[in-house]
Amino acid sequence: MLIDWSSLSTDLVNAFGETFLMVGIAAVLAIVGGLPLGFLLHVTSRKLFWANRWANIAGNFLVNVVRSVPFVILLVLLLPLTQWVLGTTIGPTAASVPLSVAAIVFYARLVEASLCEVDPGIIEASQAFGASPLRIIATVLFPEALPGFLRGFTVTLISLIGFSAMAGIVGGGGVGDLAIRFGYYRYQTDVMVATVLALVVLVQIVQMLGDWLARRSDKKDA
Numbered sequence: 001m002l003i004d005w006s007s008l009s010t011d012l013v014n015a016f017g018e019t020f021l022m023v024g025i026a027a028v029l030a031i032v033g034g035l036p037l038g039f040l041l042h043v044t045s046r047k048l049f050w051a052n053r054w055a056n057i058a059g060n061f062l063v064n065v066v067r068s069v070p071f072v073i074l075l076v077l078l079l080p081l082t083q084w085v086l087g088t089t090i091g092p093t094a095a096s097v098p099l100s101v102a103a104i105v106f107y108a109r110l111v112e113a114s115l116c117e118v119d120p121g122i123i124e125a126s127q128a129f130g131a132s133p134l135r136i137i138a139t140v141l142f143p144e145a146l147p148g149f150l151r152g153f154t155v156t157l158i159s160l161i162g163f164s165a166m167a168g169i170v171g172g173g174g175v176g177d178l179a180i181r182f183g184y185y186r187y188q189t190d191v192m193v194a195t196v197l198a199l200v201v202l203v204q205i206v207q208m209l210g211d212w213l214a215r216r217s218d219k220k221d222a
Contacts, residue, residue, distance in 0.1 A: 011178055012198065018092040018173040023160045025096035030103035030156055035149070037063070037104065038111025039137065047120070049133045066105040071163050074098050095172025099163055107156045114148025115141060147218040154210025158203050165199075175199060 037059065043049065044056040069077065075098045082089050082097040118141055126136045165176025179195040182188045 011182075012175070012195070015173065015175045015178040015195075016198070018177075019161070019164050019175045022092045022096045022099055022164045022167060022172060022174060023157065025093070026099035026103040026160050027153075027157055029100040030107040030160075031153070033100075033104035034107030034156075035111055037108035038115065039141075041108065041112045042115040042141075043133070043137070048123070049127070049136070063105045063108055066101060067109070071098070071102055072166050074102060075166060090172075092167065092173050095164070095167035095174075099160060099167070102163060103156055103160055106159060107152060110152030110155060111145075111149060114145040114152055117148060118144045147214045150210060150214040150217060154207060154214070157206050157210070161199065161203060161206070 041056065041059045041063070044052040044059065066074070075095075078098040078101060079089050082094050085097060086094055088094050122140055122144065123136060126140050131139070164172070164174050165179070167174050167177065175195050175198065179192050182191040
């Protein structure tokens with residue numbers, strides 16, 4: 001079958017626009033929701049100043065439950081929530097709802113892991129000097145863990161690009177949906193290869209930019 005590449009290029013641009021919209025919304029909400037949740041999981045553990053066993057158990061349980069559900073199933077499970085929030089379950093904006101939920105808990109766990117890498121001696125020294133918990137979070141934990149936050153966000157962003165490929169199942173559109181509709185259902189292998197190559201280039205750019213930002217923020221490499 002002959003492929004109309006001029007038409008395909010238009011479809012590809014539109015598909016990337018839908019993917020950027022989905023991933024962009026989810027990425028912003030991952031920071032807004034995942035960063036505080038990651039801090040909450042860390043500071044409520046037994047080792048720190050706001051130790052709260054039940055809050056820590058509840059937070060870990062919530063994160064583990066959401067992360068244990070495969071994303072393709074999460075898409076379907078959250079259709080009622082999407083309908084309630086947006087009034088529709090079709091389109092990239094609707095697909096961003098389950099993407100955001102997955103991104104928040106995924107990034108929260110990476111934030112918690114980055115905070116665990118901070119030298120406890122720095123925190124103890126800050127407490128010895130009489131620094132308040134909020135001051136320790138803002139001036140010690142956050143700056144020390146920032147490179148890890150950026151690397152974790154890069155991983156989250158790349159995962160979201162992969163997750164967005166499944167959004168076509170619920171009418172979300174995007175590059176993955178284009179690859180399935182044209183490359184698989186219509187047996188147009190060239191289309192499949194073109195979309196895969198485009199995604200590979202996108203992921204490489206995101207990874208290189210994330211690594212560069214993490215190196216710039218790392219005091220150890222300064």
